Amino acid sequence: MFNRRYVPTAVAVAVLLATAAVGYMRTEAKTEMPVRILFKNNGGNVIFSHLVHHRNYEIACAECHHESAGAGGQTLACGSCHPVAFDDDFVKRHIASFPDKQYCVQCHHTEYDEIIFDHDEHEEYADDCRSCHHDESIEPEPQKCGNCHEGQRDGDMPGLAEAAHARCHTCHEDMFEQGLTSCKSCHKEVDMTLYQGDYSSCAQCHDGPTKDLVLTRMNAFHDQCMDCHEKEGRGPYGEGSCNKCHIR
Numbered sequence: 001m002f003n004r005r006y007v008p009t010a011v012a013v014a015v016l017l018a019t020a021a022v023g024y025m026r027t028e029a030k031t032e033m034p035v036r037i038l039f040k041n042n043g044g045n046v047i048f049s050h051l052v053h054h055r056n057y058e059i060a061c062a063e064c065h066h067e068s069a070g071a072g073g074q075t076l077a078c079g080s081c082h083p084v085a086f087d088d089d090f091v092k093r094h095i096a097s098f099p100d101k102q103y104c105v106q107c108h109h110t111e112y113d114e115i116i117f118d119h120d121e122h123e124e125y126a127d128d129c130r131s132c133h134h135d136e137s138i139e140p141e142p143q144k145c146g147n148c149h150e151g152q153r154d155g156d157m158p159g160l161a162e163a164a165h166a167r168c169h170t171c172h173e174d175m176f177e178q179g180l181t182s183c184k185s186c187h188k189e190v191d192m193t194l195y196q197g198d199y200s201s202c203a204q205c206h207d208g209p210t211k212d213l214v215l216t217r218m219n220a221f222h223d224q225c226m227d228c229h230e231k232e233g234r235g236p237y238g239e240g241s242c243n244k245c246h247i248r
């Protein structure tokens with residue numbers, strides 16, 4: 001049944017249910033590689049010669065299925081990870097579209113454990129407690145920032161990360177300079193491989209929208225198919241090429 005898989009992208013729900021079903025079934029039995037795949041979509045159907053690409057053009061599975069070299073080792077539909085849109089519906093349903101939890105780390109790739117911060121030492125570095133703690137009008141006695149600052153900003157009230165970072169930044173500008181690679185100077189990272197807990201939203205650490213981090217379905221296909229064609233100088237790509245793949 002896999003070589004006749006139709007994927008109506010216009011209906012996001014159907015895509016996600018289908019990929020979920022495929023995910024479940026694949027854990028049961030090893031599936032054959034589909035010979036041809038028909039993508040039904042608003043841009044016009046695309047027939048993709050799967051076997052020909054692999055056998056005749058000698059393209060290794062892992063060149064397209066980049067996850068097959070990763071955790072889990074199974075081939076998943078691109079739409080499991082590259083949905084039509086990263087909307088509420090995706091968030092609700094995406095967990096069920098993966099055969100096992102090893103896949104989660106491809107996106108939920110880090111959570112932070114306890115902070116590397118020696119409070120006692122810092123009492124000496126700073127002139128007084130109020131260089132980090134608020135004055136008495138807000139914080140009568142110094143206490144944990146997390147008692148008042150929660151996960152996300154709420155009006156004038158900054159979230160925990162923003163509040164703590166602002167204070168640490170006054171003396172440790174250098175630690176934030178390298179962007180994401182510098183987080184480790186204060187944060188111990190959790191080993192996510194067998195992680196079962198809650199996941200932070202991407203926006204807690206990343207400024208840009210998720211679709212800029214992980215491509216949406218159309219962009220994932222276009223980039224992967226056409227980048228290779230362009231690199232090889234063979235196969236359709238570029239402006240005038242649409243109807244070489246999209247047929248009415």
Ligand code: HEC
Nearest residue numbers: 022031032033034053054059060061064075076077078079
């Ligand atoms: C040129 C790129 C390319 C190569 C090479 C390739 N595939 Fe695929 N494969 C795809 C695309 C695209 C799909 C469609 C995925 C989708 O429907 O989202 C697919 C679908 C599949 C599916 C069905 C996935 C599903 O969930 O419906 C399987 C299984 C699969 N490929 C296995 C393989 C194996 C095994 C190899 C190597 C022998 C291979 N593929 C080589 C691009 C490729």
Ligand code: HEC
Nearest residue numbers: 064065067076077078080081103106213214220221223224
């Ligand atoms: C298990 C989840 C998962 C699956 C399945 C998956 N991707 Fe991805 N893909 C990602 C993630 C996460 C990124 C962004 C991180 C990165 O660049 O490695 C990404 C990045 C990409 C990129 C941009 C980077 C690059 O490698 O050029 C393209 C293009 C892409 N995917 C296409 C595809 C296609 C086509 C398929 C199906 C054949 C597919 N992906 C299947 C998770 C997945």
Ligand code: HEC
Nearest residue numbers: 081086091095098100101103104106107199201202203210
């Ligand atoms: C292709 C990337 C990707 C993969 C793989 C992935 N997720 Fe997600 N997940 C997301 C995105 C995007 C969101 C929305 C997060 C946001 O709003 O910033 C999300 C949200 C969630 C949430 C809700 C978090 C909240 O804000 O309440 C949970 C729980 C979750 N994912 C669990 C999982 C589990 C379990 C797996 C593995 C079975 C998994 N995810 C695999 C991208 C992914």
Ligand code: HEC
Nearest residue numbers: 119122123126128129130131132133142143144145146164
């Ligand atoms: C360099 C910044 C900084 C300075 C200076 C500082 N603190 Fe703190 N303090 C913090 C941070 C950050 C926390 C929250 C740590 C946490 O959540 O683990 C905290 C937490 C506390 C707590 C709560 C501890 C707990 O476990 O509930 C007390 C009490 C406290 N500080 C007292 C003081 C006093 C008294 C001084 C001055 C002698 C002082 N702090 C100076 C940053 C500072």
Ligand code: HEC
Nearest residue numbers: 132133138139143144145147148156157158163164166167
């Ligand atoms: C008792 C509650 C409470 C505690 C504890 C607390 N805050 Fe705040 N914080 C507030 C409130 C309320 C505001 C908003 C004040 C305003 O409107 O300017 C705020 C605002 C801030 C701001 C933005 C305004 C500014 O002062 O620059 C920073 C940064 C901040 N807090 C850092 C911290 C840090 C770091 C800690 C722990 C060392 C901490 N806060 C502990 C209540 C608290």
Ligand code: HEC
Nearest residue numbers: 116117122125126127131132164167168170171172185186
């Ligand atoms: C008033 C200035 C000041 C503030 C505010 C401050 N620090 Fe520091 N911190 C220092 C000094 C001084 C040192 C010791 C010299 C050094 O390593 O830079 C230090 C050292 C450290 C180190 C060890 C660095 C290393 O390389 O070994 C860590 C980690 C650290 N601070 C974390 C924090 C965190 C987290 C915050 C915010 C809650 C914070 N600091 C706020 C002054 C400050």
Ligand code: HEC
Nearest residue numbers: 115151160161164168172175176179180182183186204205
């Ligand atoms: C100078 C030290 C320092 C650096 C560098 C730093 N952080 Fe933090 N971060 C903190 C402190 C302190 C807290 C508050 C932790 C607490 O009180 O539990 C925090 C909290 C957070 C939180 C909120 C955790 C929660 O439980 O809600 C996130 C998310 C976060 N940081 C992300 C980052 C990212 C991403 C980077 C790298 C760009 C980074 N941090 C770099 C010190 C740092």
Ligand code: HEC
Nearest residue numbers: 107108110111112180181183200201202204205210213214
């Ligand atoms: C707790 C903080 C944190 C959360 C939450 C988080 N990330 Fe990241 N992310 C990072 C850090 C740190 C790096 C850089 C890792 C490195 O350089 O080793 C990174 C790197 C990436 C990259 C590689 C590209 C780049 O910009 O370097 C992608 C793609 C990505 N994250 C996607 C996501 C998605 C999607 C989510 C939500 C499902 C997410 N991240 C949630 C901290 C986070």
Ligand code: HEC
Nearest residue numbers: 048049052057059063064224225228229232234235236244
């Ligand atoms: C890793 C490289 C690579 C990727 C990825 C790739 N192709 Fe190709 N494609 C080729 C090569 C090489 C040819 C051979 C052209 C020739 O012989 O002139 C080709 C030819 C084609 C052709 C014309 C002849 C034929 O076999 O039908 C179409 C249509 C095509 N590709 C569609 C796609 C689609 C759709 C995707 C994405 C799902 C894709 N290709 C992904 C390398 C790739």
Ligand code: HEC
Nearest residue numbers: 009039040041042043046218221225236237239241242245
């Ligand atoms: C190499 C083959 C190829 C070429 C060339 C190509 N596309 Fe696509 N296109 C695809 C594939 C594969 C999909 C994903 C199909 C799916 O998700 O079901 C897609 C999806 C789309 C979609 C999404 C439709 C929907 O329902 O969400 C649009 C719109 C689109 N393409 C327009 C274009 C345009 C405009 C061009 C020319 C600039 C073009 N494509 C060139 C292969 C191609």
